Amino acid sequence: MKKITGKDLLRIGFEENIILGKTLDFCKNYKGSLNKGEMLNILKNVIEKPIDTFETSAFYSLAQQIIALQKEMDSDTIPLETNPKPYTVFGSNYIEEGARKQMEIAMKLPVSVAGALMPDAHQGYGLPIGGVLATRNAIIPYGVGVDIGCRMALSIYDMEESFFEENQSKFKRELIAQSNFGAGNGFRGQYRFDHRVLENQLFNENPLLKNLKDKAWAQLGSSGGGNHFVEFGIIEFAERDEQLNIEKGKYVALLTHSGSRGFGATIAGHYTQLAKKVCKLPQEAKNLAYFDLNSTEGQEYWLAMNLAGDYASACHEVIHQKMQKALGVEVLAKVENHHNFAWKEQWNGEEVIVHRKGATPASKDVMGIIPGSMTAPGFLVRGKGEPEAIQSASHGAGRQMSRTQAKKEISKTDFKAILKDHNVTLIGAGLDEAPMAYKDIHQVMEAQKNLIDVVATFTPKMVRMADDGSRED
Known part of the structure; x- marks a missing residue:
């Protein structure tokens, strides 16, 4: 049997603690006939529900050790509240049960104050995507998300529609020339871009950020993979x-x-693991591990998160400036907003930390952008400041198919047909980003009409995404 490593166990749900070490010892001494894949499948069940392991199983002794160790570690566990605090759901008919269950767990945290699910919500890690959570003096790395500061940016040109229709080859050429996509991709040497964000003192003060500065510089002005786009x-x-x-x-x-x-x-990865070490929560809530904002770790993450948000904004700024220069056009207005972030805001007369993981800020008169899909319209909106939504709105249409499901169920023929029907030129993207993988944006917008006013409608015409639909590294 091929050797089972710590990374293998972490991937199936183990954590970096004494249980992981005991399990590695067990695997090292295992003399049975199971192959590596079979072993990992069984070990996944053992760590999730060790009590269900039969006495006749070769894994019974390991399961009993895990039960004993979990009880010992549970003495340091922060208990969840028995019942979840109330939260509001918008677009209830379009939200899967997994997202609701995740939100209910989040609302059992002792630091939770208020919550809401947006109509594009779907299951994620920790807080569901489309989840909004207000906490009292606590910051949750997975409440913000892995792609910190993920945002929308819109430049409106002093240019009529007819000019685009008559010069599509020019727009396609510049779209390819002025954007860079794919997980891990970036720029080298003289092709790198300078920006004031790289002068932030945190790059000198925080060892983690210092080691990341060169990577940040190399990827400044690029767009990554997954559902990221320039269009x-x-x-x-x-x-x-x-x-x-x-x-x-x-x-x-x-x-x-x-x-x-x-x-x-x-x-995100570094501080999530650190949060899990200093904030031990029950198994079902472990991805909601949080920092006290007054702690050293909490302040470190807060500052790093804000720098990552500024960096994300800088990436958009570089792209938009390059495109404006290449086209030689005047920008009439620009609008942008984060949707994977946490803010200090007032709630019922007290300061709280509002996590919007895949949700658009929608305070009174605040502008934001809610995209549909590559063939569905997006919307420039103005917030109404609805308290029950914690002054938030959806960040898009939201997925109705997982990436794996989309790749299995959507054919290339159907994908090409819908692009042709909507007269959309696509550069890159995989089947996991096909329009059919997303919810109906019109239903989503109807479900949140009390949260935002529509200012303008954006119709996609030419879209670029990562060539392979790759995820960010």
């Missing part, structure tokens, strides 16, 4: 918007979606 489209204002000073009509616009790349992902 041209037509944005239509049904009436003049005073806040943006834009007249009624149709305009060409650039819309981008990406986050803090490998820089943010490494920060």
Whole structure:
């Protein structure tokens, strides 16, 4: 049998503690006939429910050791509250049970104050994607998410729709030339970009961030993988918007979606593991491990998170400036917003930490962008500041198929047909990002009409994504 490593066990649900060591010892001394895959399948069940291991099983002694060790460690565990605090669900008919269960666990945390599920919500790690959670003086790394500061950015050009239609080859050429996609991809040598965000003193003060600075510099202005995109489209204002000073009509616009790349992902992974060590929660809540914001670790993560957010914004700024220069066009207005972040906000007269993991800030009169899919419209919106939504809205249409399911059920023929029907030019992307993998954006918008006002509608025309639909590293 091939050797089972600590990484193998961590991947199936073990944690870095004494149980992992005992299990590695067990595997080393195992003399049975199971292969590595079979062993890992059984060990996954043993760590999840050791009490269900039969006395006749070769794994029984290991299971009993795990039970004893878990009881010993549970003495340091922070208990969850018996019943979840109430939270509001928007678009209840479109939300899977897994997301609801995750939200209920989050609402049992002793630090939770208020919560809401947006209509695009679906199951994630820790807090569901589309989950909003307000806590009292506590910050949850997985409540923010792996792609810290993932955001939308929109540049509205002083350019009519007809110019785009007549010059599509130019737009396609610049879309390819001015964007860079794929997990781990970036720029080298003289092709790197400088930005004031790289001058932040945290790169000198925090050893983790210091080691990540070169990676951050290399990936500055790139877009990663997964559902990140750079796209041209037509944005239509049904009436003049005073806040943006834009007249009624149709305009060409650039819309981008990406986050803090490998820089943010490494920060998220490091501080999530640290949180699990200092904040021991029951098994079902372990991915919601949190820091007291007054602690050294809490302050470290808070500062690193904010830097990752600034870095994500800088990546968009580089892309939009490059595209503006390449096209030689005037920008009439720009709007952007985070949707994987945590903010200090007022709630019922007290300061709380509001985690929006895949949710758009929607305080009164705050503008944001809610995309649909590569063939469905997106929306420029203005928040209404709805208290029950903790001043939030959805961050998109939300997935109705997992990536694995989409790859199995959606054919390339159907994918190409829907792109043709909507007259959309696509560069890159895998089947896991096909429009059919997403919920109906119109249903999502209807479910949150009390949370936001629609200012303008964006129709995608030319979309670029990672060539293989790859995830961020």
